[in-house]
Amino acid sequence: MKKKNTYLSVLITICSVILFSCNTDGETKEVIIEEAINPPSIILTKGNSWVVGDIASNEEIITEDGIRNWKDLDTKIRTYFKVNTSGQIKVSLKAQAVEGSSVVTIALGDQQKEVEISNTDFQTLEAGMFSVEKAGYYFLEIQGKSNTGETIADIDSFTLEGSALNEGITYVKEDFYWGRRGPSVHLNYTAPEGKDIVWFYNEITVPEGDDTLGSYFMANGFAEGYFGMQVNSSTERRILFSVWSPYETQNPDEIPDDYKIILLGKGEGVTTGEFGNEGSGGQSYKVFNWKAGQTYKFLLKGSPSTNNSTDYTAYFFDPTEGSWNLIASFRRPHTSTYLKRQHSFLENFITQTGNISRMGIYGNQWVYDTEGEWHELTEAKFTADATAKKGSRVDYAGGAKGNTFYMKNCGFFDDMTEMNTMHTRTPNGKAPEIDFALLPKGSLK
Structure with missing residues (x-):
């Protein structure tokens, strides 16, 4: 190897360049510039x-x-x-x-x-x-x-x-709106086979510091809609319940009358209307200042109704009052079903907070069938959305810890959970004690 004034030597075997230089004390130091293989x-x-x-x-x-x-x-x-x-x-x-x-x-x-x-x-x-x-x-x-x-x-x-x-x-190389929102994650619960599920019960606790602006902690998801709680602004939080129309469109104005979601009733202080952009249908929400560190309970009913339709009714338990609150009841036409595809998810819906992590603890999941039996849901499959699937972002995690499940996303953390993995929590063994006949009716007829 020939030594030049710059003391440059090329070491092909390690694909690097070594530069020797002298500091003010006359000592020789070594700086290794490693070779890049991939393009910029x-x-x-x-x-x-x-x-x-x-x-x-x-x-x-x-x-x-x-x-x-x-x-x-x-x-x-x-x-x-x-x-x-x-x-x-x-x-x-x-x-x-x-x-x-x-x-x-x-x-x-x-x-x-x-x-x-x-x-x-x-x-x-x-x-x-x-x-x-x-x-x-x-x-x-x-x-x-x-x-x-x-x-x-x-x-x-x-x-x-x-x-x-x-x-x-x-x-993030493309689809910057979704990339800035960050990956959405889901827990898809394993329900008992051969049972018609009428009620779905779940609980959510958001740890202190994880109630990030733009978070939707969705508790009770089903094949035709979702029900959970959001952080909408620095001053407002909501309990949200939505049911999709069977007519596929992003614009609710395009839905024919016989495909529109029908409002059957709602609870006190609940706002109802239509929604679009990610499917269309009927939406309801109650402004409620839920707090991090507190456990909240969600209860959903879904069963066939008249003329090939299905009724969905959502209840939220306010721990400060110690009572259930009706959020809303919707009728979905051209559908005759019980509750299917029980799941939960965690998403960020504000691009400005996609750099901040959030986490929800999901616990004590149960379903109630047409035969009057409760079944505890202790197994779930962890999945994620297109942003995660195409590798734009990999800051997502979920699984089981003790007797609860958890999900976490955004914030550019490294402890990623593999998608499509199964997770099992410890059973609690005690079904919810709910007298369905005593649940509030609100404006339901």
């Missing part, structure tokens, strides 16, 4: 970035074009990705200064680089080399250090390349 990955900020600690700012700063309207030097923005091995990552950014010039810092873990942005058209600027010690999710955190114009910079994307990408990289 371009991570678009519009689908993978969030403002840190300011949910409302996401709507203004993370636009359909990328990072825009970024003016405050205190604002930090994180762009997320996952690598499958340790190694080096060379980072560049496609950015422009709208006016004047700016200096920004880019951090990955405890490593930090500075980049000056003075170009007034989009150019690719090199930030430098970083390293990661293990596989997992990481984020690039960018913050303005100084600027002479009103806006710090516009940033379209980050380009990553290096040996840490040699075994693949995960980030």
Whole structure:
């Protein structure tokens, strides 16, 4: 091996380049630049970035074009990705200064680089080399250090390349609305075979700190609808019950009259109407300030009715009052069935909080059949939606812990649960004590 003034040697056997240099004390140190096998990955900020600690700012700063309207030097923005091995990552950014010039810092873990942005058209600027010690999710955190114009910079994307990408990289490449919402996860319960199920009972506890804005903790799902609780805003939470129309459309105005969901009755303080976008049908909700750390009970009835229809009725137990509350009762035409496909799910419906994790504890599931028998549901299959299936995001988990099930999603955590796996909780062995005849009627006739 020939030694040059730069002390550069190529070690083909380990696919790396070793640079030798002298520090101020005259000591020689060794810097290994590992060879990248895969091509660079371009991570678009519009689908993978969030403002840190300011949910409302996401709507203004993370636009359909990328990072825009970024003016405050205190604002930090994180762009997320996952690598499958340790190694080096060379980072560049496609950015422009709208006016004047700016200096920004880019951090990955405890490593930090500075980049000056003075170009007034989009150019690719090199930030430098970083390293990661293990596989997992990481984020690039960018913050303005100084600027002479009103806006710090516009940033379209980050380009990553290096040996840490040699075994693949995960980030949102398409369908950015769904990617920013994050993966939805489900528990599909194993029901007793050969039984017609009339009632479905479930309980949910959301741990403190996991009641993230935009969460829907759906307790009692069935083949034709769902029933659970949501975090709708910083000041409002709801109990939501919906039934899909048998007429497939995203626009409720298109549903023929004989296919529309019929409201049979509702409880006090319940709002009812129609919904669209993810199927269409009848919807009801009650504004209720449920609290993290408290267990809430859900009860659903479904049974055939007149003229080839099925009636669905949802009840919610308010632990502060110690009583059941009627949410609503709907009739679904062109359907004659008992409750099927008992399941629960956890989803985020607000893109601005897709970077924040949430978790729900689902416990004490029971079903009641036409023969008057309760059956405990102790087995469930864990599944996830298209965002998870195509590998856009892998921050999802679920399973059993003791006598409960759990689901968790969003937040870019690493303890992922394999999809389509079966999980079994410990039985409780004691059926719910409910006198169905004493349940509130509300406006039911």
